Amino acid sequence: MAGIYLHIPFCVKKCAYCDFVSFPEGSVPQSYVDALLTELELVARSGSYPAAFNTVFFGGGTPSLLTGEQMQSILASLTAHFDIRESAEISMECNPGTVTPEKLAAYRTAGINRLSIGLQSTHDALLKSIGRIHTYQQFRETLQSAREAGFTNINADLMHGLSNQTEQYLESLNAVCDLGVQHISAYSLILEEHTPLFDCVERGEITPPDEDRVADMQDAGIDLLETRGYYRYEISNFAQEGYECRHNLNYWHNGEYLGFGVAAHAVVREKKWTRYANVSSLEEYYRLLTRGKRPLAETIRLAPRDEMFECIMLGLRLVRGVDRAAFAARFGFDVADAYPYAMEQLRKRAWIVETEQSIALNRKGLDLQNESLGFFM
Ligand SMILES: C[S@@+](CC[C@H](N)C(=O)[O-])C[C@H]1O[C@@H](n2cnc3c(N)ncnc32)[C@H](O)[C@@H]1O
Numbered sequence: 203m204a205g206i207y208l209h210i211p212f213c214v215k216k217c218a219y220c221d222f223v224s225f226p227e228g229s230v231p232q233s234y235v236d237a238l239l240t241e242l243e244l245v246a247r248s249g250s251y252p253a254a255f256n257t258v259f260f261g262g263g264t265p266s267l268l269t270g271e272q273m274q275s276i277l278a279s280l281t282a283h284f285d286i287r288e289s290a291e292i293s294m295e296c297n298p299g300t301v302t303p304e305k306l307a308a309y310r311t312a313g314i315n316r317l318s319i320g321l322q323s324t325h326d327a328l329l330k331s332i333g334r335i336h337t338y339q340q341f342r343e344t345l346q347s348a349r350e351a352g353f354t355n356i357n358a359d360l361m362h363g364l365s366n367q368t369e370q371y372l373e374s375l376n377a378v379c380d381l382g383v384q385h386i387s388a389y390s391l392i393l394e395e396h397t398p399l400f401d402c403v404e405r406g407e408i409t410p411p412d413e414d415r416v417a418d419m420q421d422a423g424i425d426l427l428e429t430r431g432y433y434r435y436e437i438s439n440f441a442q443e444g445y446e447c448r449h450n451l452n453y454w455h456n457g458e459y460l461g462f463g464v465a466a467h468a469v470v471r472e473k474k475w476t477r478y479a480n481v482s483s484l485e486e487y488y489r490l491l492t493r494g495k496r497p498l499a500e501t502i503r504l505a506p507r508d509e510m511f512e513c514i515m516l517g518l519r520l521v522r523g524v525d526r527a528a529f530a531a532r533f534g535f536d537v538a539d540a541y542p543y544a545m546e547q548l549r550k551r552a553w554i555v556e557t558e559q560s561i562a563l564n565r566k567g568l569d570l571q572n573e574s575l576g577f578f579m
């Protein structure tokens with residue numbers, strides 16, 4: 203299993219909390235699409251990539267700023283250069299307020315079969331206060347149009363910790379459950395430095411909820427989602443049976459993936475496992491591709507110890523945890539033998555579930571994920 207990620211680094215407007223690489227723009231410049239197509243060709247010519255791909259993911263930024271024709275040209279190039287399996291999951295992130303029924307239909311025709319719609323909250327005043335460009339009603343219209351266009355695999359992104367009110371968060375969760383989306387990502391706000399929200403908190407203009415309150419919100423959210431038929435399979439991700447995001451599962455299983463676009467990453471198994479990172483400056487990205495060079499900022503060959511650590515870091519995000527047999531087949535050790543100190547600490551605190559098949563964090567261990575994973579360092 204291998205995936206392809208494409209980064210579309212443009213947003214109508216930056217949200218107050220977001221530090222993903224994206225630049226304010228009302229549409230995707232054709233020069234960026236052309237640069238992406240050049241990068242796809244360069245990587246294809248290098249011959250250094252997995253034989254086949256089961257997932258493709260357009261992330262951002264706001265991929266739904268692409269026109270139907272732009273999306274069509276990128277997907278045509280992808281399928282011309284790489285073996286994208288017939289059954290591949292092909293996802294895109296989509297912002298309400300940036301799509302029309304026609305555009306959604308064009309995406310579906312081009313081959314997109316999974317949509318991830320950013321909602322964050324169903325409360326318009328809250329959406330406004332964090333700089334979102336849309337209302338809850340616009341989200342519902344987008345969802346309706348997506349269904350009419352034939353999408354049957356839809357995720358909604360929500361966030362908690364944006365306000366002090368647990369009730370507001372639970373209302374949002376209940377509302378998206380009522381709407382019957384297949385998947386819900388429920389993120390806990392990370393207060394990122396260099397964002398307007400961080401600055402407001404620093405100046406004392408906003409007091410975010412304290413850690414305990416956020417943890418209670420998260421717990422209440424997990425309970426609610428489980429009673430509504432969405433099972434938690436990763437710290438922040440919940441799905442109806444059979445609708446887990448296959449692209450993200452590949453990351454968490456530490457599989458191979460290619461990454462295209464500004465600031466995209468790739469992990470490929472060459473002689474050693476290798477991580478590639480693209481430049482995060484748009485100018486530099488264009489400049490290198492114009493000269494026929496790959497827009498790489500960094501190439502890191504992972505030592506086996508680092509590779510093993512990554513497997514643990516990613517695998518323990520999953521409720522199912524790390525598969526012991528797969529880990530042993532890859533590294534020649536059982537997880538418990540490779541990390542005796544961490545295992546002892548986790549057992550002592552009762553944060554871990556050990557079976558013959560897997561090693562996983564329990565709910566407490568997942569709640570205190572940073573602390574739990576810290577023992578493996
Ligand atoms: C990379 S964004 C792209 C999605 C799309 N542009 C949107 O906002 O609707 C994916 C998701 O990350 C989450 N996110 C962004 N910044 C975050 C932060 N600082 N803390 C927690 N979640 C965040 C939001 O839920 C967002 O929908």
Ligand code: SF4
Pocket residue numbers: 212213215216217220221222224262263264297320
């Ligand atoms: S949250 Fe989404 S829309 Fe908002 S700035 Fe980040 S990537 Fe853009």
